[in-house]
Amino acid sequence: MSGRPPVEIDTSKPHPARMYDWYLGGKDNYPVDEAMGRQMLALDPRVPVMARVNRAFMQRSTRWLARSGVRQFLDIGTGIPTEPNLHQIAQEVAPDARVVYCDNDPIVLAHAAALLRGTPEGRTEYLQADVRDPDAVMEGARKVLDLSRPVALSLIALLHFVSDQDGAHDLVRRLMAELPSGSYLVVTHATADFTPEESKAATEKLKAAGVTLALRSREEFTRFFDGFELVEPGVEVPHRWHPELGEPVPGQEDGIIPGYGAVARKV
Numbered sequence: 001m002s003g004r005p006p007v008e009i010d011t012s013k014p015h016p017a018r019m020y021d022w023y024l025g026g027k028d029n030y031p032v033d034e035a036m037g038r039q040m041l042a043l044d045p046r047v048p049v050m051a052r053v054n055r056a057f058m059q060r061s062t063r064w065l066a067r068s069g070v071r072q073f074l075d076i077g078t079g080i081p082t083e084p085n086l087h088q089i090a091q092e093v094a095p096d097a098r099v100v101y102c103d104n105d106p107i108v109l110a111h112a113a114a115l116l117r118g119t120p121e122g123r124t125e126y127l128q129a130d131v132r133d134p135d136a137v138m139e140g141a142r143k144v145l146d147l148s149r150p151v152a153l154s155l156i157a158l159l160h161f162v163s164d165q166d167g168a169h170d171l172v173r174r175l176m177a178e179l180p181s182g183s184y185l186v187v188t189h190a191t192a193d194f195t196p197e198e199s200k201a202a203t204e205k206l207k208a209a210g211v212t213l214a215l216r217s218r219e220e221f222t223r224f225f226d227g228f229e230l231v232e233p234g235v236e237v238p239h240r241w242h243p244e245l246g247e248p249v250p251g252q253e254d255g256i257i258p259g260y261g262a263v264a265r266k267v
């Protein structure tokens with residue numbers, strides 16, 4: 001979109017988008033991201049499996065939504081492009097689907113062109129904005145999406161970077177308030193419920209490096225969907241949500257995946 005600020009990449013501290021890229025085997029990360037990624041792996045060697053399981057949830061949920069008739073997608077916390085990206089899944093089912101990607105990290109902005117490659121003009125856009133500023137997100141989104149028609153809002157592996165002090169639950173409520181009934185909310189989120197000690201150590205290490213990690217319990221996760229109708233099977237560990245819609249991730253059954261995923265409909 002127009003008016004993009006100049007891209008400045010801070011390589012002095014780890015960034016969630018770049019660490020995630022490193023877990024997924026990408027090349028768009030820096031030594032500081034790899035160093036912190038290795039510390040996370042020392043605490044729990046399954047972190048790369050978790051990243052892949054999360055990515056696979058995005059693909060299956062997008063497929064489910066597109067097959068259910070959703071034609072507009074707003075994906076906040078998009079991350080560095082990793083094929084297939086959300087628009088490729090949605091537009092494979094429905095070529096007329098419109099997708100707005102949004103992230104606040106300058107490295108994602110730097111890769112926005114790759115994210116949009118191969119998509120018909122005007123059907124996929126990238127917006128540089130922070131989820132903590134829902135008015136700015138919605139102002140950008142409405143340039144591409146018709147907000148009088150249903151939209152799937154996806155916040156995938158995003159909200160654990162948004163603290164309670166920043167009002168994570170209220171932000172979701174405000175974003176969903178802008179969307180009409182028939183819209184959907186899609187969330188995955190890391191939790192300390194299954195691995196409390198490792199999770200506590202990870203949270204402290206990240207905090208010391210300037211990264212917020214707000215792990216939430218099943219109950220706190222479920223509260224994001226208050227007032228909406230959960231799609232079957234409700235709140236699940238991500239790889240058990242409609243597994244029939246994609247391929248299993250190697251290693252996903254070898255141990256606990258400490259996260260939750262769910263999709264809900266605004267009635």
Ligand SMILES: C[S@@+](CC[C@H](N)C(=O)[O-])C[C@H]1O[C@@H](n2cnc3c(N)ncnc32)[C@H](O)[C@@H]1O
Pocket residue numbers: 016017020054055058076077078079080102103104105108129130131132155156157158161162
């Ligand atoms: C772990 S990645 C998830 C990427 C993608 N959604 C996925 O699941 O494959 C988290 C993303 O959220 C972005 N992010 C973190 N805080 C954000 C904020 N306040 N506003 C917008 N994006 C944010 C990060 O830059 C990063 O790209």
